[in-house]
Amino acid sequence: MNLNKTKFIRSAASPKDFPTGDAKRFVFVGRSNVGKSSTINCLVGKKGFAKVSSMPGKTVFVNMFNVEDKAWIIDLPGYGYSKTSKDERARYSALIDKYFECDMENISRIYVIVDIRHKPTADDQTMVEWIRAYNLPMTIVANKLDKLKKSQVQPALDLIRETLLLDEETPLIAFSADKGDGRDALVADMLSVF
Numbered sequence: 001m002n003l004n005k006t007k008f009i010r011s012a013a014s015p016k017d018f019p020t021g022d023a024k025r026f027v028f029v030g031r032s033n034v035g036k037s038s039t040i041n042c043l044v045g046k047k048g049f050a051k052v053s054s055m056p057g058k059t060v061f062v063n064m065f066n067v068e069d070k071a072w073i074i075d076l077p078g079y080g081y082s083k084t085s086k087d088e089r090a091r092y093s094a095l096i097d098k099y100f101e102c103d104m105e106n107i108s109r110i111y112v113i114v115d116i117r118h119k120p121t122a123d124d125q126t127m128v129e130w131i132r133a134y135n136l137p138m139t140i141v142a143n144k145l146d147k148l149k150k151s152q153v154q155p156a157l158d159l160i161r162e163t164l165l166l167d168e169e170t171p172l173i174a175f176s177a178d179k180g181d182g183r184d185a186l187v188a189d190m191l192s193v194f
């Protein structure tokens with residue numbers, strides 16, 4: 001699987017547009033503005049591929065990318081952005097639920113992106129508990145590593161592991177979508193499902 005050959009396929013707003021076929025599914029979830037789209041851009045090696053914005057709530061569809069017919073990369077709308085209207089939030093969360101309902105059995109791995117600078121939020125905890133309840137394989141990506149000093153990194157990772165009640169087997173990758181730190185580890189994690 002050559003990530004440089006990733007193509008944007010479409011933005012889905014309803015189940016009829018969700019992925020089909022048996023290519024692996026890699027799903028990216030996380031709080032709004034945490035850097036899901038930036039992480040995908042870093043993986044693919046192209047800026048501006050998945051839309052990034054300083055305005056949270058940019059990804060309002062299920063954005064679907066395909067890698068050489070071998071894998072789907074799924075960029076879900078961000079959760080937990082308080083300034084989005086209640087109706088909009090309900091719509092996104094219904095869309096996220098629908099995606100999981102329709103495609104769950106095909107998911108190879110869920111990447112939960114969190115902000116390495118902060119204790120995971122209640123929404124992050126809910127998401128991780130939900131993934132665990134369904135026994136889906138997950139990896140936590142602690143993004144925005146470039147914002148921390150070296151000495152702050154290990155305590156931050158410990159806090160994330162503790163708060164999300166991660167077992168030893170759940171990978172936790174310190175990552176910077178901006179600088180590319182952790183990219184090799186993330187790619188290796190994705191390739192390990194083949």
Ligand SMILES: Nc1nc2c(ncn2[C@@H]2O[C@H](COP(=O)(O)OP(=O)(O)OP(=O)(O)O)[C@@H](O)[C@H]2O)c(=O)[nH]1
Binds near residue numbers: 031054147
């Ligand atoms: N310093 C730094 N900034 C980052 C990093 N990753 C993302 N950002 C910034 O964080 C903001 C949000 O990034 P996005 O990739 O749009 O976040 P998202 O999770 O896709 O957001 P939604 O689509 O709204 O859910 C942008 O201003 C990015 O430039 C990182 O590793 N380091």
Ligand SMILES: [Mg+2]
Binds near residue numbers: 036037051
């Ligand atoms: Mg996004």
